[in-house]
Amino acid sequence: MQLIRLLADGSLHSGETLAAQLGMSRAAVWKALRRVRDRFGLALVSERGRGYRLETPIELLDPACILGALSPRTRDALADLQIHQQIDSTSRHLMRASALGAASGTICLAEHQTAGRGRLGRLWVSPYGANLYLSGLWRFPSGPAGLGALSLAAGVVVADVLQRAGAQGVGLKWPNDVLWCRRKLAGILLEVTGEAQGPCVLVLGVGVNLRMTRRAGQGIDQPWVDLTEVLGESGAVSRNRLAANLIDGLSDAIERFLREGLEPFLSGWHALDVCRGHPVRLSMGERKIDGTALGVGMDGALCLSTLEGERRFHAGEVSLRRVGTRECDA
Numbered sequence: 160m161q162l163i164r165l166l167a168d169g170s171l172h173s174g175e176t177l178a179a180q181l182g183m184s185r186a187a188v189w190k191a192l193r194r195v196r197d198r199f200g201l202a203l204v205s206e207r208g209r210g211y212r213l214e215t216p217i218e219l220l221d222p223a224c225i226l227g228a229l230s231p232r233t234r235d236a237l238a239d240l241q242i243h244q245q246i247d248s249t250s251r252h253l254m255r256a257s258a259l260g261a262a263s264g265t266i267c268l269a270e271h272q273t274a275g276r277g278r279l280g281r282l283w284v285s286p287y288g289a290n291l292y293l294s295g296l297w298r299f300p301s302g303p304a305g306l307g308a309l310s311l312a313a314g315v316v317v318a319d320v321l322q323r324a325g326a327q328g329v330g331l332k333w334p335n336d337v338l339w340c341r342r343k344l345a346g347i348l349l350e351v352t353g354e355a356q357g358p359c360v361l362v363l364g365v366g367v368n369l370r371m372t373r374r375a376g377q378g379i380d381q382p383w384v385d386l387t388e389v390l391g392e393s394g395a396v397s398r399n400r401l402a403a404n405l406i407d408g409l410s411d412a413i414e415r416f417l418r419e420g421l422e423p424f425l426s427g428w429h430a431l432d433v434c435r436g437h438p439v440r441l442s443m444g445e446r447k448i449d450g451t452a453l454g455v456g457m458d459g460a461l462c463l464s465t466l467e468g469e470r471r472f473h474a475g476e477v478s479l480r481r482v483g484t485r486e487c488d489a
């Protein structure tokens with residue numbers, strides 16, 4: 160949207176200049192500003208007699224920038240790069256697109272998700288232009304068995320991309336929460352559909368909190384953090400470059416996972432595992448299992464030492480029960 164592009168720099172724009180740039184009347188500009196605020200939830204500041212500005216500047220997603228920052232290998236394998244201003248959910252969109260024949264290697268990003276989805280039916284709070292909401296679709300000839308462990312490999316990739324962007328102290332909580340000081344920095348949602356033995360479609364969605372707005376953050380029901388806080392104001396990263404790094408990392412990881420399974424990712428996972436060796440509680444609906452986390456197996460299962468002996472789990476939500484000796488190790 161042209162008006163948002165003009166305002167994205169965060170500086171003050173007079174109604175008169177905006178009207179001239181957009182070829183509309185000042186009254187129409189005013190209406191368009193209200194629409195931007197109401198539809199996308201953007202925080203607009205109006206300075207009496209001087210003009211309008213966004214409360215926080217936005218680096219808008221730019222396909223040319225993202226494509227330019229991809230490795231040649233990923234660029235060659237990319238079927239389509241879609242960037243939406245507003246969508247219900249990038250993952251849901253790709254699931255729908257897969258039914259209509261979308262090609263393997265389709266990537267979808269959005270500035271704003273109106274119904275972003277998290278694991279276990281949670282909502283993923285997705286304000287406009289603030290964070291990264293990215294999903295990729297890949298098709299595989301054989302059944303979905305074993306693909307679940309790919310979400311752990313994706314966790315390692317996301318953590319690695321964030322570390323390379325300068326975030327120190329990032330950790331992983333099974334199966335794929337990316338944490339910083341026990342607060343959620345990024346999340347991964349893996350969805351697979353298809354026949355048990357036949358072709359299947361995988362949609363991998365990644366949400367990274369970059370600069371969560373204070374207002375939107377109030378709607379999050381778990382401790383969270385954004386990359387701006389992790390890096391400090393001086394360590395700003397480019398959204399487009401980060402998106403490209405994620406697409407590169409995930410594309411490579413999927414190829415590697417299909418060839419070699421979870422094994423090449425396990426040492427990276429173990430190094431970042433915030434639970435290993437600590438008392439945890441695994442919740443599976445109403446069922447709670449207490450134990451000490453032993454790490455993850457080759458199939459991505461969580462291994463727990465419990466009163467009934469060593470047990471392995473493929474689903475559930477882990478919470479750390481450790482009493483804080485080390486205050487902030489992810």
Ligand code: BTN
Pocket residue numbers: 247248249250251272274275276277278279281283291292293294336345346347348364365366367
């Ligand atoms: C989690 O609960 O940790 C998973 C969060 C995944 C959020 C991302 S944002 C892009 C993609 N689209 C969605 O609706 N969800 C995923």
